[in-house]
Amino acid sequence: MLALLGATTLMLVAGAPWVLPAASGGTNLKSPENGRVCIIDDNFILQWNGSRESVRNVTFSAEYKIPGMENWKKLPGCQHITGTECNFSSVKLETVYEKIELRIRAEKGNSTSQWHELKPFIPFQEAQIGPLDVHLEAEDKAIIINISPPGTKDSIMWAMDRSSFIYSLVIWKNSSSLEERTETVYSRDKIYKLSPETTYCLKVKAELRSPRRVGFYSPVYCINTTEKHKVPSPENIQIDAENQVYVLKWDYAHENTTFRAQWSQCDSSCTCYVLNLEYLTHGRDLFFRTHLFHESLK
Template identity: 70%
Template sequence: MGNMTYSADYQRPGMDNWIKLPGCQYISSTKCSFSSPKLDIYEEIKLRLRAEQGNTSWSEVISFMPFEKAQIGPPDVHLEAEDKAIVVNISPPGTKDSIMWALAGPSFIYSIVIWKNSSSIEKMIETDYLRDKIDKLSPETTYCLKVKARLRTPRKVGIYSPVYCINTTAENKLPPPENLEVDVKNQNYVLKWNYAYANVTFQVQWLPKNPGKHSHNWKQILDCENVKTTQCVFAQNVLPEGVYYVRVQASDGNNTSLWSKEKKFNSDIQTVVPPPVINMKPISDSLRVYVGAPKEAGNKPVNQLYPLSYEIIFWKNASNAERKFLEKKTDFTVPNLEPLTVYCVKARAHLVDGKWNKSSVFSDTVCEKTKPGNTSKSWLIAGICTALFAVLVVIYAVKVLWKGINYVFFPSLKPSSSIDEYVSEQPLKNLLLSTSEEQTEKCFIIENVNTITPIEETNQIDEDHKKYSSQTSEDSGNYSNEDENSGSKTSEELLEQEMV
């Protein structure tokens, strides 16, 4: 509609108000480019647009996620020439005019395509370095290259940068060292490289950050100055944790080579877990196991960056049967072992920190003999108690058997409890007892039996019985003052009947 200007607003998730979209205010074109430090490429953004002429309404609201729509632009490239190499310095896309890809920057992979200017044969190199060296080139030769960035996950490919060309310099008298490799041995790093010339010395430098941005911060490794061999050994604690770079330079006194290609080095990946040191101490029927960290030359324990767990293998020296278990403690006891027996143990350490799973080699095997301890005493006491119990059982069995024999062959004349219940009078009990068991009898004297009538006699007998029943005789015989006549016999019979 002729001279028309447009303005756009945006809204982030969780916001109620609309914000003016930078770069898209009062523009006459029907397109605009925008970027904002407050935008997150992984957030869903809402947009609205309206024409500024007249009282126009806002357009329909649309939404999009910048990551899905935005194109990965070309990275910025800066080249440095050497005699047989080109150093490529890369700036991630989106960092020059905006911060669109600031969060994704560390995840970029760069594809470098290089060729001789006089040839169409291309060579592709992939790197995640922001500073990389392409070596083994020809001196005094023009090379051209282009670079593009891409993301691994999710996969997204950018566009190539413009073509950059540069001439390599004249050949240096001393070539730089090549093929740098880093190994770990005990508590030291071992840096190795290849070099064809003899009678030279080497120096090694390291850089804790991106050399492309901090090339002036290279530092000398103290134990790697004027090294006369193609390797350098230095302690792990010389370098900090994280990612850094190392490089090597050769010198023959008069001439100095260019620096080697930088070697990227990750201390987390290279960290080697040393084997633990095992000590054992017998305690009665148990073994106390002590797991310690190895010691340096100064007898100081080696510091561990992460907590460790220990895999313990334990076995009897005379047997191949092994027991395996994991321990987080460095001091523990293996109980219930056989006395006076040799046991052996070895262990290795495991490091699990969420990123790396590493294990040491097994420690030296340590063997120890258990003591007699409380177990032997316990067995002795248990044996004595068992023997005493057996003797008591035998004695009890003999006693029971003897009672049985006495009951069968020598029965007791004492009346049973049932008889004793119904025969309560002492004289009748005496009839059932043997002479040896007969008790002292009670007796009484009856006088003037003949002058009493039968009825009176009976009453008199009752009274006399009550009267004299308390008199006792210490003799076992029976006495009476009656004559040996017929009258007395009748009274004795009556007495006996009454008693019955």
């Protein structure tokens, strides 16, 4: 009977990896293992290894410490977690270029495990560039592309790099992925040499050259180009500049035609400014000065 009881007790302990036998007759909790951090843009995720079999009523809590702090503080979003990961994006960091220390432990009732400490890390060095948001507008032989920079408008992770991103685009006809072509584009750009009334799909990723970092591709976006314009577009468009006077020139084969021009520019904060020049005369030259207005005032 004693042998059978001992075997039963052994089976209970083996089936609950987070609970270890204690010499005093109570229970000691096993510390979490393999703690790691995953950072994508401004999303901070703490992960650790869990047990293969669930242990009832066991939760996990984490603490953090940054330079200048004498004591550990509770990590926001990572208290009494029942799973094996937590989101601590709400932690208040003055900079992403200083080391941060994390530690995590298991809890059950009044019992706690030893702290499992992660290796100190610098958030910026661990951060990955996430998928981008892309907006498309179709023309007959082109697609206008607008790319939102990585992170949010108030991102602290990429605040110093917003104007340094390079965007790489892959585009293909929806009917044939074998005809892919890759281009380097600006955050607001136009993809030319397309066919009218055709479905095109594309994906975009952001890159930093220094430090070298390549982001995740955006979701695939598809759009149909419009039917072919009956009126051909101007060709050989050029801009000559002298002081603050700019001359826009173009070629056009047909007479008795008026033209409309638009110039838009987006700064590093993604604020766009637009200049509309409508109902231009029959000439091939347009003189204008740099006078812009904010798009919200249109």
